[in-house]
Amino acid sequence: MSVIIDGKSLAKEIRENMKQEAEKLKEQGIVPHLAVIMVGNNDASKVYVRNKSKACDEIGIEFKEYLLPENTKQNELLDLIKKLNKDKSVNGILLQSPIPKPLDIQEAFNTISKEKDVDGFNPYNVGNLCIGQDGFIPCTPLGIMKMFEKYNIEIDGKKVAIIGRSNIVGKPMAQCMLSKNATVTICHSRTKELKKEVKDADIIIAAAGKRNIVTEDMVKDGAVIIDVGMNRNEEGKLCGDVEFEKLINKASYITPVPGGVGPMTIAMLTANVIKAAKLQNNI
Numbered sequence: 001m002s003v004i005i006d007g008k009s010l011a012k013e014i015r016e017n018m019k020q021e022a023e024k025l026k027e028q029g030i031v032p033h034l035a036v037i038m039v040g041n042n043d044a045s046k047v048y049v050r051n052k053s054k055a056c057d058e059i060g061i062e063f064k065e066y067l068l069p070e071n072t073k074q075n076e077l078l079d080l081i082k083k084l085n086k087d088k089s090v091n092g093i094l095l096q097s098p099i100p101k102p103l104d105i106q107e108a109f110n111t112i113s114k115e116k117d118v119d120g121f122n123p124y125n126v127g128n129l130c131i132g133q134d135g136f137i138p139c140t141p142l143g144i145m146k147m148f149e150k151y152n153i154e155i156d157g158k159k160v161a162i163i164g165r166s167n168i169v170g171k172p173m174a175q176c177m178l179s180k181n182a183t184v185t186i187c188h189s190r191t192k193e194l195k196k197e198v199k200d201a202d203i204i205i206a207a208a209g210k211r212n213i214v215t216e217d218m219v220k221d222g223a224v225i226i227d228v229g230m231n232r233n234e235e236g237k238l239c240g241d242v243e244f245e246k247l248i249n250k251a252s253y254i255t256p257v258p259g260g261v262g263p264m265t266i267a268m269l270t271a272n273v274i275k276a277a278k279l280q281n282n283i
């Protein structure tokens with residue numbers, strides 16, 4: 001029977017620590033402040049932003065939402081980011097993805113000041129992660145690394161297969177694993193033999209957004225399975241990328257969906273905002 005990694009309670013523990021950090025900052029007259037920009041009307045984004053707002057409220061992070069209409073122009077979006085960059089009361093800036101098609105999201109990420117880039121998507125922070133220097137690490141991989149730390153799961157020398165190569169999850173995840181001396185294979189939609197690439201892995205991180213892409217026969221006994229995917233089954237219930245029920249007796253550790261990676265992502269966002277507030281105040 002696998003150990004089920006309890007992301008929900010670990011996230012709660014991190015939020016409690018962040019609440020104490022926020023209180024210490026308040027004693028020094030500093031109120032950590034996150035600005036979140038949403039463009040258009042994406043229902044899933046609204047849910048994510050609401051959850052982020054709830055976590056910030058609980059901790060004592062000021063949370064301000066900027067809702068831009070669907071037909072926003074690139075220069076209008078960049079102007080808002082530049083305004084928030086200059087605003088000394090704002091410590092973190094987050095641009096919720098996706099944004100409407102004609103807009104260039106990478107240019108927007110590039111415009112977020114590197115000191116306020118709490119999602120870690122600015123090339124400066126991406127570069128720092130690649131060369132092993134301190135910076136902002138994207139919240140999902142950062143949360144997954146916390147899970148490994150909490151459960152004392154060894155990474156050094158292990159074979160890791162990551163399914164997905166997005167800038168948000170797959171690529172930064174690979175860098176995090178590499179920084180802990182894993183041997184990393186990144187699989188993606190053009191990978192020819194997914195099963196062959198994954199079968200040998202000690203650690204599997206599934207982030208394809210494809211329900212049941214990781215099947216029982218792809219996993220070796222005792223592998224660690226981290227399920228990042230967020231999909232809906234026929235009944236509309238949230239589920240991951242992994243055949244959870246079948247793998248629960250095969251994996252050594254496994255994350256559930258919901259209650260695994262999701263809550264950790266939000267907790268690490270609050271940790272990055274606190275980190276930004278401290279750095280900007282030389283603490």
Ligand code: NAD
Nearest residue numbers: 140164165166169188189207208209228229230261262265
């Ligand atoms: P994305 O669509 O940007 O990337 C998906 C990746 O999966 C791509 O690199 C693609 O090449 C790869 N892929 C697709 N089909 C594949 C296949 N058949 N075989 C191998 N690789 C395949 O998505 P993303 O933003 O990286 O998110 C991935 C999933 O993780 C989604 O379900 C998303 O909702 C979820 N997610 C969860 C959290 C969380 O906090 N739990 C955070 C971010 C993303």
